[in-house]
Amino acid sequence: MAKKLHDTPNLDELESGPWPSFVTGLKALAKDKDSVVDLLGQLETSYRTMKGYWKGGTVGVFGYGGGVIPRFTELKDENGEPVYKDAAEFHTLRIMPPAGMHYDTDTLRKFCDIWEKHGSGLIALHGQSGDIMLQGCTAENVQKAFDEVNEMGFDMGGAGPAVRTGMSCVGAARCEQSCYDEAKAHVAVVNTFLDDMHRPALPYKFKFKFSGCPNDCMNAIQRSDMAIIGTWRDNIRTDDVLGKKWFAKHGMNELVNDVVARCPTRAIQIKEIGAVRKDAHISAVALNDTQALEIDNKDCVRCMHCINVMTGALAPGKDKGATVLIGGKSHLKIGALMGTVIIPFMKLETDEDLGKLVEFAQRTIDFFAENALEHERTGEMIERIGLANFLEAMEIDVDPAMVNSPRMNPYVRTDGWDDEVAKINARKQAA
Amino acid sequence: MNAPVQMRRPKETGVPDNKKYLHPLLAKNYGNWRYHDRPRPGVLHHVSHSGDEVWSVRAGTQRQMDVHTIRKLCDIADNFAEGRVRFTIRSNIEFMVSDEKKVAPLIVDLEQSGFPVGGTGNSVSMISHTQGFLHCDIPGTDASGVVKALMDELYDEFKREEMPNRVHLSTSCCEINCGGQADIAIIMQHTKPPVINHDLVANICERPTVVARCPVAAIRPAMVNGKPSLEIDESKCMCCGACYPPCPPMQINDPVNSKLAIWVGGKNSNARGKPTFMKMVASGLPNNAPRWPEVAEVVKNILHVYKEDARPWERMADWIDRIGWARFFEKTGLPFTKYLIDDWTGSRYNLNASTHIRF
Numbered sequence: 001m002a003k004k005l006h007d008t009p010n011l012d013e014l015e016s017g018p019w020p021s022f023v024t025g026l027k028a029l030a031k032d033k034d035s036v037v038d039l040l041g042q043l044e045t046s047y048r049t050m051k052g053y054w055k056g057g058t059v060g061v062f063g064y065g066g067g068v069i070p071r072f073t074e075l076k077d078e079n080g081e082p083v084y085k086d087a088a089e090f091h092t093l094r095i096m097p098p099a100g101m102h103y104d105t106d107t108l109r110k111f112c113d114i115w116e117k118h119g120s121g122l123i124a125l126h127g128q129s130g131d132i133m134l135q136g137c138t139a140e141n142v143q144k145a146f147d148e149v150n151e152m153g154f155d156m157g158g159a160g161p162a163v164r165t166g167m168s169c170v171g172a173a174r175c176e177q178s179c180y181d182e183a184k185a186h187v188a189v190v191n192t193f194l195d196d197m198h199r200p201a202l203p204y205k206f207k208f209k210f211s212g213c214p215n216d217c218m219n220a221i222q223r224s225d226m227a228i229i230g231t232w233r234d235n236i237r238t239d240d241v242l243g244k245k246w247f248a249k250h251g252m253n254e255l256v257n258d259v260v261a262r263c264p265t266r267a268i269q270i271k272e273i274g275a276v277r278k279d280a281h282i283s284a285v286a287l288n289d290t291q292a293l294e295i296d297n298k299d300c301v302r303c304m305h306c307i308n309v310m311t312g313a314l315a316p317g318k319d320k321g322a323t324v325l326i327g328g329k330s331h332l333k334i335g336a337l338m339g340t341v342i343i344p345f346m347k348l349e350t351d352e353d354l355g356k357l358v359e360f361a362q363r364t365i366d367f368f369a370e371n372a373l374e375h376e377r378t379g380e381m382i383e384r385i386g387l388a389n390f391l392e393a394m395e396i397d398v399d400p401a402m403v404n405s406p407r408m409n410p411y412v413r414t415d416g417w418d419d420e421v422a423k424i425n426a427r428k429q430a431a
Numbered sequence: 432m433n434a435p436v437q438m439r440r441p442k443e444t445g446v447p448d449n450k451k452y453l454h455p456l457l458a459k460n461y462g463n464w465r466y467h468d469r470p471r472p473g474v475l476h477h478v479s480h481s482g483d484e485v486w487s488v489r490a491g492t493q494r495q496m497d498v499h500t501i502r503k504l505c506d507i508a509d510n511f512a513e514g515r516v517r518f519t520i521r522s523n524i525e526f527m528v529s530d531e532k533k534v535a536p537l538i539v540d541l542e543q544s545g546f547p548v549g550g551t552g553n554s555v556s557m558i559s560h561t562q563g564f565l566h567c568d569i570p571g572t573d574a575s576g577v578v579k580a581l582m583d584e585l586y587d588e589f590k591r592e593e594m595p596n597r598v599h600l601s602t603s604c605c606e607i608n609c610g611g612q613a614d615i616a617i618i619m620q621h622t623k624p625p626v627i628n629h630d631l632v633a634n635i636c637e638r639p640t641v642v643a644r645c646p647v648a649a650i651r652p653a654m655v656n657g658k659p660s661l662e663i664d665e666s667k668c669m670c671c672g673a674c675y676p677p678c679p680p681m682q683i684n685d686p687v688n689s690k691l692a693i694w695v696g697g698k699n700s701n702a703r704g705k706p707t708f709m710k711m712v713a714s715g716l717p718n719n720a721p722r723w724p725e726v727a728e729v730v731k732n733i734l735h736v737y738k739e740d741a742r743p744w745e746r747m748a749d750w751i752d753r754i755g756w757a758r759f760f761e762k763t764g765l766p767f768t769k770y771l772i773d774d775w776t777g778s779r780y781n782l783n784a785s786t787h788i789r790f
Contacts, residue, residue, distance in 0.1 A: 010721040011576075013721040014576050014722075016583075017580075018583060019493070020491065020492055020493040020546060022493040022494070022576075023579070025493060025497035026495075029497045043564055043573075049686060050686035050689070051684055051686065052569065052684065054567065055679060056568050062438040063440050064441055069566070071568070092566060098449035098452045102449045102453050102516075103515070103518075104514050105505035105508050105514045108501055108505050108516070109501075113498075121498045121499075122496070122497060123496055123498065124494055124496070125518050125524075126518060128609050135565075136566075150442055151442075154444075154447060155441070155447075167520070173449070174487065174527070176467060181462065183448070187445070187448055190445060194443050194445050214700070214701035215700045218520060219699040220699075221701075222697075222706065223612075229701075239465075254743075257742070262744060264703050305703045308702055312466020312467075312478075313466075315466075330607060330609070331608050332607055333644065333673060334646065335777070338706060338708070374643070375640075375643070375644065
């Protein structure tokens with residue numbers, strides 16, 4: 001039995017209502033844990049004053065320089081003593097989940113047992129970084145908890161100026177839109193940089209996210225320094241049986257309004273089956289015995305919309321791979337940035353393909369480590385030096401797929417123009 | 432002398448492979464799925480090229496879970512889902528079921544245990560959020576509490592699929608925006624420059640780092656009351672709070688002047704239009720714990736107008752793209768103030784350089 005609960009009139013308000021309540025969960029833990037009793041006390045204080053009371057510090061495990069988020073209370077009495085002494089230390093361990101966040105219950109129960117023994121019993125599944133967050137233990141117990149978690153086959157995630165924990169979508173495990181083995185790529189890439197993850201020494205954080213198709217369920221383009229987003233080069237695949245089934249259920253109005261009219265590049269037309277073009281870049285799916293949907297794959301930008309609406313009737317092609325974009329980040333410091341295209345397409349089927357992705361990631365991180373300013377993300381670095389300079393240093397050929405449009409101003413020195421044209425022509429001839 | 436303590440070296444094993452954690456049908460049909468449909472809200476039905484079928488039942492959680500809650504979810508998974516679960520990016524849990532007959536009883540068990548089934552397709556899914564007062568070192572507000580209060584209000588929309596398209600929400604307790612881009616985002620917006628405790632700056636803050644962190648170069652080193660400290664050009668300061676993490680004596684959080692802003696139209700998917708960043712459409716909302724009713728009111732209003740007005744498959748950004756910003760403000764009744772006109776880097780691209788105006 002733990003000590004008596006503090007009065008928490010504000011938090012008590014969050015126990016009513018139908019959505020699962022974290023306050024009810026904390027109170028259940030507080031029956032056995034003095035630390036959670038005091039956590040609730042401090043949290044209630046925050047609700048009253050609208051101020052936070054945690055500060056960071058230096059807590060870690062032997063052999064690693066990061067992965068623990070230290071939290072010491074700043075809520076002190078007139079003698080400088082913690083008001084809520086049993087929650088004076090409430091550190092978090094970031095642990096990397098399996099790719100795609102799949103678990104067996106045996107593993108989850110082991111996490112619960114370990115964290116009940118050494119910590120508060122509060123676990124976030126998952127943090128915004130994609131980690132299992134074991135929240136709330138003393139500095140003394142951080143090592144004990146980590147040792148047991150580590151023996152289960154789980155490893156510390158990233159924190160601070162380091163390669164961070166990656167995220168990948170459910171992907172090939174349960175999604176027909178998957179364009180590569182997301183989990184395999186995730187493991188291959190992130191596990192190459194464990195030294196840069198566990199011993200933070202980069203200019204700032206570096207995040208990888210893996211989405212299996214352009215629906216980008218991992219929000220990779222907006223949240224990762226390197227976004228690996230699945231796509232395909234050949235024609236959209238079609239299934240006449242599922243096409244007819246879809247049309248029978250949804251009809252012409254939905255087909256026109258929700259599919260044809262919403263294609264961003266107007267690549268779709270409705271045709272009589274006999275009038276469908278026979279060109280190599282045309283996909284067609286039957287709607288009934290007389291009509292078909294015709295897609296001109298040269299105009300298609302692989303946005304996924306029609307495939308989302310008519311799943312199965314339409315599907316990504318067979319020549320699959322990924323587009324790699326660099327530089328996504330949130331607001332601080334220069335404003336939010338999307339990742340932008342650096343590699344328009346690469347295959348990710350064989351180990352050799354994956355090796356190329358890993359090698360590219362390695363060169364990117366090396367360049368980032370050498371060239372970014374302190375606290376500068378990749379997107380900000382590229383903004384500062386210009387994409388063309390980044391590409392030149394990385395020895396990547398320029399490609400019009402990297403831009404929305406060519407330059408809109410004359411403020412560039414072009415006396416190397418002829419040399420660049422000669423290089424492009426030489427490449428063309430060699431190809 | 433004491434003998435040195437033998438420390439355990441970590442096994443640097445990295446990301447665990449997911450194969451051993453996959454549901455047996457997911458492992459068997461890995462990379463071989465054909466299509467999916469949604470027999471009812473909260474349930475995905477995937478069909479493999481092999482003919483195998485799997486039903487995934489999705490339920491909401493509080494994200495910050497106590498071990499008792501996790502064990503309860505494990506019990507349910509053992510009973511219905513061959514002891515396997517997975518979590519989505521929005522902290523929903525998914526149970527994979529190989530027998531359609533188990534779907535209905537699983538839903539009953541989840542709901543009776545307090546976990547709402549939903550969050551699929553064109554529903555309002557769980558709010559993606561961060562730590563707030565519970566664990567963050569710089570929060571202006573709470574995260575779990577805001578989310579709990581709002582999801583109580585949006586409970587029915589989580590369980591139904593009645594929106595024009597999916598709706599993703601996020602909350603962030605400071606302008607760093609850890610909650611991320613969303614169709615509707617609630618983000619702390621400070622309105623006053625930091626209050627500096629000059630007695631502490633010299634000892635706690637690495638001053639050049641703090642100066643470098645300011646996006647508008649408003650901070651400079653200064654001697655204050657004979658002590659080395661920092662001063663702020665308040666005419667430049669836009670109250671972003673970037674200086675507060677590296678220098679806690681520059682307190683940015685204020686119980687009255689730290690407000691909440693609402694942003695709309697973020698979309699990471701490439702479907703239809705390119706991915707979009709969200710835009711600020713309201714600010715000045717009070718940070719009113721424990722249930723933030725003023726924020727809930729604005730969010731529910733925007734959702735209501737969107738639900739009534741948008742066409743099928745239009746995400747928030749697609750809808751606004753069709754009706755235009757003027758009508759967005761007209762229909763939602765939100766005031767369009769001068770603060771919503773962008774003046775940051777690249778802002779000219781956010782101005783209307785055309786005569787395209789809807790009257």
